[in-house]
Amino acid sequence: MVNNLYRRRRFIQGAAFFGAGLAVSAGSPIYRTSATSNYEDTEALIIGSGFGGSIASLRLAQAGIQTLVLERGRRWNIRSDGNTFADFRNPDGRSAWLSPTNLFGQSVDVYTGVLETLNEDGVTVLAGAGVGGGSLVYNAIIYQPIRELFYRVFPRSISYKEMDEIYYPRVLSMLRAAPIPDDVLKTDYYETTRFLLENGKKAGLPTRLLDLAVDWDIVRQEIRGEKIPSALQGEHWFGINSGAKNSLDRNYLLQAEQTGLVKILPLHIVTEISELPRRGYRVKCHEIDERGEVIQSKTFTCRYLFLAAGSMGTSKLLLKAKEKGTLPRLKPSVGQNWNNNGDMVAQRSNLPKPVIGRGGPSGAVVENINNTQNPISLMNLEDWSGGPGTQRCLTLAMTKPKGFFTYDRSTDDVKLHWPEQENRDNLLAAKVTYTTLDGSITTPTTTPKTDVSASICAHPLGGAVMGKVCDQYGRVLNYQGLYVVDGALIPGPTACTNPSFTIAAIAERCMEKIIAEDIHNKRYALQRNDHSQFVAARD
Template identity: 35%
Template sequence: MSDNTSAGQGSWGVTRRGFIAGTGSLLGIAALSGRAAAAAAASAPPIADGAHVAALVIGTGYGGAVAALRLAQAGVNVHMVEMGMAWDTPGSDGKIFCNTREPDYRSYWLRTRTKAPLNYFLGFPIDRDIPRYTGILDAEEFAGITVYQGRGVGGGSLVNGGMAVTPKRENFGAVLPSVNADEMYATYYPRANAGLGVGTIDPAWFETTACYQYARVGRKHAQRSGFPFVFVPDVYDWDYMKQEAAGTVTKSALAGEILYGNNHGKKSLQKTYLAQAAATGRVTVSALHRVTSVAPAAGGRYTVVIEQLATNGDTTATKTVTADRVFFAAGSVGTSKLLVKLKATGALPALNGEIGKGWGDNGNVMCGRANHLWDPTGSLQSSIPCCGIDNWAAGGAFAEVAPLPTGIETFASFYLSITRNPNRAQFTWNAAAGKVDLSWQAAWKQPSIDMAKSIFDKINAKEGTIYRTDLFGIYKIWGDHLTYHPLGGAVLNKATDNYGRLTAYPGLYVIDGSLIPGNTTVNPFVTITALAERNIERIIATDL
């Protein structure tokens, strides 16, 4: 495929000029009735067996949402396929999402028992039995790690803390070495932050509100040990949170809503990119649909096999459709697993040997510290983190000061660290078991622990405090069994070209976190979004 930037009209019948003009409509985002527009697209009739679509997007997370919006603005009809639910219908309690403290059938993807990231408290296990259901959070277990992923229209934006961090410019070269940093920081990061609705907490309100006492304690301890402490942007509606604290609106962040969805204040993709995409009238979504195969078809098109799911996980129909172009946006794990399977089983045998490689956990590791009785962290804690401790340059760790929204005073500080962990795993096809395996080893978390200790050993020594040993098991200090931030598996400029094209198969693209080789130095979704903005702009300009 050519990388020339001519404005000629391609097979989709749109022009580059039309695309660039269309992107300006993002400024009208405030006028949209966010979730309603996205729900309208998701509630349209699902894709029909035998259908033909111009662009099929597999997944509705950050990369897929960007691709769908920009393609639609360029005049392309887009169909998005999402394995999870639409999350547009309240349950019997009148709420769409359940509370973190009271997980129910809506909480987990096809599990019969919860698997909370923090699954002990005061030494007692807190997981509980639940009905099997296509819930919002997938705790996908591999041999050496559990990977947490959002399931539903909006992907990971439904279940993350919303920390919207642009990496420091000096760290970017280690994240995406083949990408022009000047372009990213001048154009694509600003575009992503605008599209996502990123904002920062009011510092004056932060100083006085009860719900961030835990963060102020974290700041005090960090600064007394000489660590830089920073406010971190987020996609929560900070004005709404102020109203929550004032008691004038329904509580959401202040009701502990985060891990299993947030009912009000959080600006998930349903309210931003996906709402805009739906408003174009060119994007439809089939929820509870799972792609199982993509293979070349006549005329340069692709045959895509899709299973329709019931809420208990059963397959209720299998459909075969044809697409002119296919965008893999199922997330790092979903895209990588699918591509590895398709290569190994002969559906896409010419995919290159880098498929499945370069996967990392963004250096995630969790821990808690037991504070003194004169350092209470507050019984009311906002579930939305807003600040962190930056020891990246000296110790290879950035630590988010995270909430423990238990509703009671815990005298504890809790942290999710992102570290410069160098270990990378590979996805491979296990023919005997008929599934994809991941080569991550539990021992590979040790560098992350060591880097996190560069912060917390020093704070404990200064404050005369100790690590909590009751949050991840009995006498277990580190939450080193998980990641919230899967990255890699179809690395940019290795498994794909420098814009996400799977070059052996014209018309196939990767446009999600699988492009990023294992680490972003910060929470990754702004980088995933910005990279998708960069790549889709080039693809529309040159491939259409």
């Protein structure tokens, strides 16, 4: 019985992605048993509640637009007993999205947990699930790319000056991000962070602290023993139980709901999007329970549809719509130009001092932008399983968007393909940088060693990129009122930085334009047209 239930849930897991996603065909047995369908109409509908979706919801609400947000995951309200999320040492189903194993291969019960591991062709991709999307599981790093690298990815029509002066600061203010304070950094918990800062400086590489979307007063409470250690244990992958992380459910989404114009429906998996005959869009979805069982089918209609299901979810949803003919005028480039943001993970060992601090989120970065092989940046990750003298680092590079998705009609499935040879230059550049770092360490007894892998991507980008599938404001070409406002829109890597900050800033820029031109102007035109018809009828 348990195995049968798990196989049924796997239909959902295999096709539901960050924020929301796809599911199997209506002919599958799991859907024939669903309850009666519900129908609801809304002016704007958003699929996904991550960085793009949360920003879209707040800005639409502030513009007076009735908005519905569909999110595949559940809500995760911080509990006073410190037991909201799973921890690394005693994991359970809360750590994985509808899977019997989590990111670390630990056995867990099947549950709608916060983090999905997608085993695609050539790469394993991580995706968040829950109200707040990827902000529940990311490392809270707020990292702005430099101008030079920004324009190696984005068109010149996007003003870096405008991004730097308006949109990046707008997001920074909302997330209340700041670097690790000195008093926190000096504690034993942040030993690995201090070590990387020292290592980078000795190696002659630019090294600094990054802004983190963290409430440092709560981290101080953890240090004093007033809250259960969670950030200090580096458990950001599964959510921080102390509430130290300023995730999107605590700012953008909270403010959006407080307007009374935004309703968020958790545990709703989108199965199909299609164009209505006259104007607007139809969205079909399944409401599930926390074990992945379908409760009922639902259909929503809207005038404005915003795709914010993350690069994986949005790309797969759009490609399937094109291939099945529900959005046949989508550009041929849909599902193309995907990239892994140059993601690599380095495991350092034989370090000369007992580097055992695991405090997090960590925010030290070493930048090797002038690397002759490829620009590189790297930052330390908490290594909860590592012993003394080890350190784990996230490494980012400028990678080419060579990934693509394909649709298999026989299985009604969409698959990502990433050519692994695209990792070669990145790995070489990373090894050059780590050789420089390791070479600055002098000890008579040990020789530092670093192994770098590019098999896992935590920052998927592209698939519905600007200039090919959408315009630079996320408007889907050939479809009025259809928008992409998440990582799928980004036309390459986010220039050796963690993507969330740039995705959010681009989303702010998109929403400002869309509301001003597509929504307010059209409302004014409709009102003016209605008044003209009234005058004509009166006369």
